[in-house]
Amino acid sequence: MSYVTEVKKKIKNNNKNETEFLQAVDEVLDSLHPLIEKNENYYKREAILERLTEPDRQIKFRVQWLDDDGQVQVNTGYRVQFNNVLGPYKGGLRLRDNVNIGIIKFLGFEQIFKNALTGLPIGGAKGGSDFDPKGKSDREILSFCKAFMSELYKYIGPDIDVPAGDIGVGAREIGYLFGQYKRLTSSHQSILTGKGLTFGGSLARTExxxxxxxxxxxxxxxxxxxxxxxxxxxxxxxxxxxxxxxxxxxxxxxxxxxxxxxxxxxxxxxxxxxxxxxxxxxxxxxxxxxxxxxxxxxxxxxxxxxxxxxxxxxxxxxxxxxxxxxxxxxxxxxxxxxxxxxxxxxxxxxxxxxxxxxxxxxxPGKAANAGGVAVSALEMSQNAERMSWSFEKVDKALQEIMEDIFSKISESAARFKQYDNYVFGANVAAFEKVIEAMIAQGI
Known part of the structure; x- marks a missing residue:
């Protein structure tokens, strides 16, 4: 049995019913097979694939909030901090009624590769809740966001984990989450991206x-x-x-x-x-x-x-x-x-x-839709400098990053004579960067 097959079997046994996560792992490991088999014994001895596919930590917490009728509601919150060898954990928060641990793990796993392709110093993570903002009043969304951040704030920070928005989390939700973090910590740190322009957000982030x-x-x-x-x-x-x-x-x-x-x-x-x-x-x-x-x-x-x-x-x-x-x-x-x-x-x-x-x-999405997290990282840079860049400067940097990503994935595919296979190229380019950092930092 090959090392890739062995690891896939182990992951399937340990993550039953996590359909989306298993699909993402299959896609990545199957495409990496030509690379892995060239040095299979080494990768196996160092347990590279096990370390890559097992999150650093999975955080699950209760979110209790009050609706407009005075009824207490309970949802489940998640944050999966997957891999931080390249930099602080970075990834969005998704609010949707179908959110579960399998979806969050799939998104966090993909985020490792996506963030690596940007060339910026950020690791992979994802979070969210099965709370659905649709049909909720502003006050109910505020109530939920305050309760959610009251748990999440314990695990994040500007050099630890910097969440962003995702489905169901736009400027309104980011504002409410940031406000609660500030109240809890008495600090104005760069712990969320996608913020409003008046309190540390970046131009071109929406686009x-x-x-x-x-x-x-x-x-x-x-x-x-x-x-x-x-x-x-x-x-x-x-x-x-x-x-x-x-x-x-x-x-x-x-x-x-x-x-x-x-x-x-x-x-x-x-x-x-x-x-x-x-x-x-x-x-x-x-x-x-x-x-x-x-x-x-x-x-x-x-x-x-x-x-x-x-x-x-x-x-x-x-x-x-x-x-x-x-x-x-x-x-x-x-x-x-x-x-x-x-x-x-x-x-x-x-x-x-x-x-x-x-x-x-x-x-593939891990390359093609990396623009959002790229500008999120640029927002972190602006916050660290206490500066606000022009739309043109951010947009130019975004274009350069995306064109560089395409160049990387194209070159990686060609190196293995997998011409125009950009799924393979994206996985290889990101994998090599993450693994190099992982090995350099030891176990």
Whole structure:
């Protein structure tokens, strides 16, 4: 039995029912097999894979808060501090009713690789709770955030662990969390990123993940003699990442023809009016279906078959495993040229393999959506300097980081003659950096 197979079997036995985590581990270890087998005895003796896939610590805590009816509510909070050999733990907080330890571990594991690819000194972590902010009042969200931070603050700090936002955690939630940390510690430390501009936040943080996704996608296309100019783009989701991916795509000359939310999708072959989408989703907090009220020439359809729309570039930006094998076959039959992941693991393993087999350029999330954490780290730098950089300076740094990430993953893939296999390239580039630091620091 190979070392990789042995470790995978052990992880499966020790993490039963943690579907997303097991999927992420399988994807990484399977792709790293060519690298591992070159020096298998050494990696096994040093237990490299066991140390990489077992979190440093997993923190689970009760969150008790008061709703508007005076009823005490109880949720579960998590923080998985996965690996800090490159720097302080760094990763977002997710608030959603389906959050569990398996999802948090999957996200934290992916974060190790994503953060390593940025070239910045940050380790991997993730956290969150099964609390869902949707339908809650501002006062209820404040009550929850204060209770959540009253437990989490014991385990974080500017040189220990610096959380950020994720699904369900935007500027409002970050503000409430930061305020409670400040009350508990009497300090104004850089312990959260994604803060408001008036108290240490960074310009371009809102746009970072979406912009970064397009910077990397553009670099990938250019390497193959292609361009975003006049290309049809389909984007799943209509949250922060999707909206700013669409904005940067339009700035680079592409035509965004479809976006979605949890109820369905809109299609506008003339190109979406992004300002209308922003008004619906960011200001009115409405449903994407409302787009056709002011744009009757567009089509709204319920369901999740957005990938049936013919396009040259597909950007899954909604949630994990949203793009299935069936979807991949549909995209290929319609002539898609590139797929780049804006969400974390939005493409199933079967779909990923099918796209690669059919020579579709595929950029994995750990590389393609690293823009958010990259600018979070730049926010940490600004806080440490007690400085605020211009939007242009941050955006330029973001573009350079994303283009450098593509260069790294492309070179790593080519080194093993796995040309254009950017999943392999991303895993190898990040793995080598993390393992070098891990070995240098001893056990």
């Amino acid at each position: 970072a993940t979406g912009y970064g996704l397009l910077y990397l996608t553009n670099a990938m296309l250019k390497t193959h003699g292609l361009s975003l100019e006049n290309q049809r783009i389909v984007i799943s989701g209509s949250g922060n990442v999707a909206i700013y991916a669409a904005e940067k795509a339009q700035q680079l000359g592409a035509k965004v023809i479809a976006m979605s939310d949890s109820t369905g999708y809109i299609r506008d072959d003339n190109g979406l009016d992004l300002q209308t989408v922003k008004n619906i989703k960011e200001i009115e907090r409405g449903r994407i279906a409302e787009y056709v009220i002011t744009h009757p020439e567009a089509l709204y359809k319920e369901g999740k078959d957005i990938w049936s729309i013919p396009c040259e570039v597909a950007l899954p930006c909604a949630t994990q495993n949203e793009l299935t094998l069936v979807d991949a076959k549909q995209l290929v039959s319609n002539g898609v040229k590139a797929v780049a992941e804006g969400a974390n693991m939005p493409t199933t393993l079967e779909a990923t393999h099918y796209l690669q087999k059919n020579e579709v350029l595929f950029a």
